[in-house]
Amino acid sequence: MVIRVENLTKEFKQRKARAGLMGAIKDLFHREYRIIKAVDHISFSINKGEVVGYIGPNGAGKSTTMKILCGILVPTNGLAEVNGIIPYERREQNARKIGVVFGQRTQLWWDLPLSETLDLMKYMYDIPNQRYQENLRSFSEILGIDKFIHTPVRQLSLGQRMRADLACALLHDPDILYLDEPTIGLDVVVKENVREFLREVNKSRHTTILLATHDMFDIEKVCSRALVIHQGKIMYDGSLDKLKNDYGSESTLKAELADTVAGIDGLSIPGIHEMNLNGTNLIVKYDKNAVNSAAILRWLADRTIIRDFRVTEASVEDIIRKMYKGFSQ
Secondary structure: OOEEEEEEEEEEEEEEOOOHHHHHHHHHHOOEEEEEEEEEEEEEEEOOOOEEEEEOOOOOOHHHHHHHHHOOOOOOEEEEEEOOEOOOOOHHHHHOOEEEEEOOOOOOOOOOEHHHHHHHHHHHOOOOHHHHHHHHHHHHHHHOHHHOOOOEHHHOOHHHHHHHHHHHHHOOOOOEEEEEOOOOOOOHHHHHHHHHHHHHHHHHHOOEEEEEOOOHHHHHHHOOEEEEEEOOEEEEEEEHHHHHHHHOOEEEEEEEEOOOOOOHHHOOOOOEEEEEEEOOEEEEEEEOOOOOHHHHHHHHHOOOOEEEEEEEEOOHHHHHHHHHHHHHO
16 A cells, blocks of 8 residues: 555644633733644555545545645644655655645746746656656646646646646656645636546556545546545545445436326335426436336336436435535534
């Protein structure tokens, strides 16, 4: 395994401010604090070449975990090990083996052309010239950075800057790539380009990727495994298929009928959660573990002609939304 986390905890002290003028005066002499557990005894491991989606609402602990793995933060308790080393104890050695992209921040030099930023990265990481040129060609083909490589960073669009950040993060061939909201604010076309790039990097270079995002399409398109964190605790760790089977049993059947169906209330098959008939358009939501679509279609076919139908399973976004609601109850 390349990442090992055991009983990891990170606490922050947050000052409790008293209200009013007298409260402010008291705070000058005696301050009170509350302890916030951003990460609460979490454990997981990631093997080489895995692409793992790190999912959770704002404030769940995703970014804190990543900053510990990058060596930026020191944990309060527990173990975080990356490539056999403790990140915060050997920051320089850890930095040479990882690439990082934070969607809200950039590692590019604002007033320099992208080409000069890439040249600086080459010398910082001591990248052999041949490998540097090979990587540039590869990134130009997939990300299209050659179209704006001589443009000052400050003049790049958000999508161009994100592609440039990805190129910089992978220029030195890191073993692990940490991504925190890499597609935030991007349009549909650029998002798909970024996803395709990540799939290709993982396939061709066996780069391990930990992807924290709120965009569930990123998870579905790129990841094979999901880690769900809520209030600092890991609530789920497993494959996306298992996640769908365990939490996404609700399916939807949409049918276009030739006529309205008399006695639609008679469709009382166990496992059906909801029905909505609007003229000749029928929507049925049901538990696929309790009833299959064939039974529903047979019932309808005995009573009318089915002109068209479509069955859709719950998306990862629907599943995660349902999980969040369950956590908050």
